[in-house]
Structure formats: C-alpha cells, structure tokens
Amino acid sequence: MRQSNTPASQVSSSGRLEEKKPGLQSGTGNGKESAAVRGFVLIALLLLLLSSCSGVLKGGTYSTYFGEGLDYKTEMRGVEEKNLYKRLKAASEAFSPEEGMPPFTLLHLTTMAERDVSMFVKVLRAEGYYAARADYTIDDKLDPVLLRYIIETGPLYRLKEIRLTPHASFDQAANLLPRPDELPLRSGDAVKSSQVISAERTVVALLRKQGFPFAALRERTVTINHSDRTASIVFTVETGRKALLGETTFQGLITVDEDFLRGIIPWQRGDVFDEQLIQKFQRRLFETGLFSIVRIHEAQEVDDDDMLAVKVEVTERKHRSVSAGVSYRTDEKLGAKSSWEHRNIAGKAERLSIGMKASNYGAAAEGSFVKPQFFHRLQKLKLVTSLAEDRPEAYISRYLSSLALVEREIYPRVIAAAGLGIKVSSIEQQSDREDYQLLSAPFTLSRETSDDIFDPTRGGKLILQMTPMHDVRTEGRTFLKSTATYTHYLALMKSPILVLAARVSVGSVIGQSRLSIPADERFYAGGGGSIRGYAYQSVAPMSADGTPTGGRSIAEFSLELRGKITEKIGLAVFADGGGAFSSSDPLEGERLRWAAGLGLRYFTQIGPLRADVGFPLNPRPDMDDSFQFYVSLGQAY
DSSP states (O other): OOOOOOTEEEOOTTTTEOOOOOOOOOOTHHHHHHHHHHHHEEEEEEHHHHHTTOOOBBBBOEEEEEEEEOOOEEESSEEEEEEEEHHHHOOOOSSSGGGGGOOSSHHHHHHHHHHHHHHHHHHHTTTOOOEEHHHHEETTTSSSSEEEEEEEEEOOOEEEEEEEEOOOOOOOOOOSSSOOSSOOOOOSHHHHHHHHHHHHHHHHHHHHHHHHHEEEEEEEEEEEEEETTTTEEEEEEEEOOOOOOEEEESSOSSSSHHHHTTOOOOOTTTTTTHHHHHHHHHHHHHHHTTTEEEEEOOOSSOOOTTTEEEEEEEEEEOSEEEEEEEEETTTTEEEEEEEESSSSSSSSSEEEEEEEETTTEEEEEEEEEEESSSTTTEEEEEEEEEEEOOOOOTEEEEEEEEEEEEEEEEEEEEEEEEEEEEEEEEEEOOOOOOEEEEOOOEEEEEEESSSSSSSSEEEEEEEEEEEEEEETSSOOEEEEEEEEEEEEEEEEETTTTTEEEEEEEEEEEEOOOGGGGHHHHHBBBOSSTSSSSTTTBHHHHHHHHTTTOOOEEEEEEEEEEEEEEESEEEEEEEEEEEEEEESSSSOOOOEEEEEEEEEEEEEEEEEEEEEEEEEEEETTTTTTTTTTEEESSSOOO
C-alpha cells in the first residue's frame, strides 16, 4: 500500500494527488482586465475538464477526470465451495467495479479492498463461519496491478441448542410457545443467518396460527462458543392477547354483491384467529376473477370481548373481456380462436363465456355458464353447450352436445365433479356413417398443487375421470370410458430457473368392442398435446389404407427440462412416448412410439409463447414425417 507523506499535498475529489499552490493574484491592475483574465482561465479549465471526461470503462481500465486510471485485476484464494465463492464475489466492490466508484489510484484501490475484506467477514459469519478471516495484498509491480484476497473460512459453527422464552409482559402459559423441534433450525445445523431469520419467522407464524395476531420476537441472543465451535440461540417472544375473529367489513365494492363474498369467508364470527384463514380468504377472493387488488387488514387491537375486526379492501377489475389467439402445427396447419367473457353477470361472480375456434381439422362454437355457491358456498354449477365439426384424418364428426356439471371442493385443492350430458352426433369413418345419441354421467376427481396455470414450476396435478355412456339409438350399446393423468413439476434451480416437468396419462374403454365405440370417443395419440414428433392422432390402430381408426386404450409419457436463459427467453428439451391400442389394457405390451425434441419459449404477461419441434425416434416407414413443428400459448403441460 502506498501513502503520501507530503504535508503540502491532499487528495482531491478526482482521486489524484494535488499540491497546494498559491492562487492567481489580481494585483493592482484594472478590475475589468483582472475579471477578463479570471474568466479566460476558468473557461480554459472548464474545457480541459470536459475533454478529460471522455474516457470510458473498458477491460478493467478506468479513465478518470484528469487522465487514465489504474488498470488492475482481482483474484480470490482460500474458498473452495462454489456458492460461497459466488456470495463473496457478489459482495465485493472490486469484482463488480461498475456498481461503485472506479479505483482511480492505488489509494482508492486500497480503500476499496479494506471495505471488501470487512464485508467478506460479515458474509462469512452470516454463512456460519464465525472464526473467518480475510486479508488482501496489492502487487503494483505487475501490469495490470494484482489485487489478491486471501480468505480463511475456518470451521463451520453448528447449533448447540435453541430455546424460546416468554417476554416479561407475557401473561400466557409458557407452554403455548412453539417447541424447538417445530422450527427449521435444529441442533447440529449450520448457524446461518438466513436459517436463524427463518426460525424467527416460523415462531411468529406458528403463534399467529394459534390465535395470537400480535405475536412478535422481542429479542434474539446468539452466544458463540469458540472452544467447541457451536452457537446457542435464545428467542424472547411476546405473544400479545389471544384474539377471536370479529366483524368483517368490505371497502371498494361497486358491482359485486357483498353477501356473495361473505359466503366464501372461511371462518365464522368468534372463531380463534388463524393467519392461514386470512390467507385462504384472500386466495378465494382472487380466484373469483373479480378483483385486481385484494388487501386484508386486521385491526391494531382487540376489543373488550377479545374480538379482532377484519377489513377487506378490493379493487374490482373489468368484468368483460375479449380474447383471440392463433396457433400453428405442422399437421393441423394454422388455427385461430376467439372468445368473449363476462365474469359478473348478476353481481355474484356468475360467468358467461362464448368461444369459437377453427383450424384445418374443423371448427367449433361453445357457450358456458358458471354459477358459484350453488346450494353450498364451495359448490358451483357448470352448464356447457357445444356445436362442432371435427375433421381430422381419422373421421368426420358433426355433433351438438350439452353438459350440466356440479363441482365441489371437498378438501383443500381437491375438487369432485359429477353431472349429466347428452351428445347427438353423426360420424363418418372410411365411407361408413353412423348416428349416435349418447347419454353420459361423467365423474371427475382432481387435485392441483401447481403454482401457475400457464407456466408452473412446482407442484402437480392429478385428474381422474370416469364417464359411463349409453347410446339411446342402439340397444345394449353401453360402455365406460376412464382416464387418469398425473403431471408433476420439480424446480431444480432457482437462478437460473430450471424446471423438470413430467406427465403420465393412461385411459381405457370397456364394455364394447373397438368398432362399436363411436370413432370420436376412441383413443388416439400423437400431436402437440400428446406425442410431439408424430402427426395428430396418427399413433393409433390403422386401417388397411393407413387411416387411424382409434383404440380402446392409451398410454402417454413425457419428460421435459425447461430453463430460462433471460427474463424473456427460455429453452426446453423433451422426450415423449406412448400410443393408442386395440386392447382395453394400455399395459398389454403393444409397441410404443418415442420422440424427442427442442423448444423455444418467449415469456409474456399471460404465459409463455411456445415453439416446439419434435423428431420421431422410431418412425414407421413411409408414414411418419421427419419432424413436426408446433406453436401455441402456454407450456405443453
């Protein structure tokens, strides 16, 4: 490190050493002449200053106000663990000079290094290294100058014990406090600051679940024992008064019926306060689709009866919307769809939707109506009517269908639905035409834990469906169609985002021979929502002329690795497999078709725009193309 011992020198704001010199004297000359001289000098100095500011930061060399700055490089020794190295590097000014003042001189570089080693010790202690040391050296004989950090992490300190004690004002029994084994920080764990903070939050959250809305951590005492490299922690907790849920008021309602919202409150007046109930109510309000903003506030104190008032502030969103979209697939070509929706017909979140879609494989129009709180606050009625013509290669189906379905949340995130439907259709396949009048009684059980509709990163979804069908026109034509689908998402990395998605689906039709089942109720595999790389509905039993005729069972498997390389751009690698089979048993051993491919994702506010290209791995000669291309909105599953 270099220091200046010249008493007549000081460090200016520019970082360069400047000597103190006498200023310009005006003498006894003419005042106007002296002013002109001073003005000329000031202008010259200003021009010189501006010209010297034209330097740029490039390759670690910094142009300062009065010339070229110091060219240096930085290295760190003593840290083997990759994540710890990244944390130290992120905390360093020298490793990220563009975020701070550039080191114009050795003095500035030394000052910056001093700040860095101080920060390194703080970071290391936060990671559990309480005996850590950090130092630096500067070798100014090299070009560029070398700034080297030497880190000694020392041993990792672990938790010896954690205790919770009541605050002096705590008038409740001490046994109401959470137990240490309920916390995320246990004996033997590394004493990291993030884990300690997580434990603090858990203490407060557990108390708020037990009826203490004003619970707070008053003091944290951490005792470090260097002899055995352990730490002991004591949390001093104040619970405040226990509260019961009191009156709930709403603010901001314009067209939404307040009684409807009261019907979805997950508690009764007088129930013990539980923060999870507040969060559940907020989630239900958002799920109505009626609000853009929902804020729930608890009163600052309980009343004389231990009641805690709750205030709900909402901002209604626009209840009508129009949407349109396009898609492209190699087999289906260009597709388009549009819809109109009203989400609050009569003030109680009644939803009316009308939609149309068309592609090379047909056209359809559909109308639906949803009535929430249908004889129960967790129950809804769904009415759906469709008029369509489907024209894939396998068949031509013209039909009119109607369905009435009652749906109910029987357990958190678990929904059961049952209903009645009728479908009148006329189907052509291989020059044969047959008419049907199918009565159905569908039953669905689903459980969804995924975190996003269009771009999930964790959780999963299970859907079980059973639909008995009876053809009124043909005596004895009754069959049962069943499917089971499970999708799971696993976040492998948070930064950058890397998600592994998996999907498995099986289905079967029993009760009739394959050709006695209507062609549009049989199973077909292949296409963008099935086995990418094979044409739509092409992986199925075939006729002699190569036309898909459909099967009585289906099995599909998919694995996809999704990564985000920027905020807007993502990539995917996938493998799909499966097939539809003549037998009603999808596991009977018929040959599966496999495909693999790549995908590009462009992330928008309403979900990712997806472009996939799939390649068949075991194509059938003279039948399967070398690839299939798909473009649509949302992930494949």
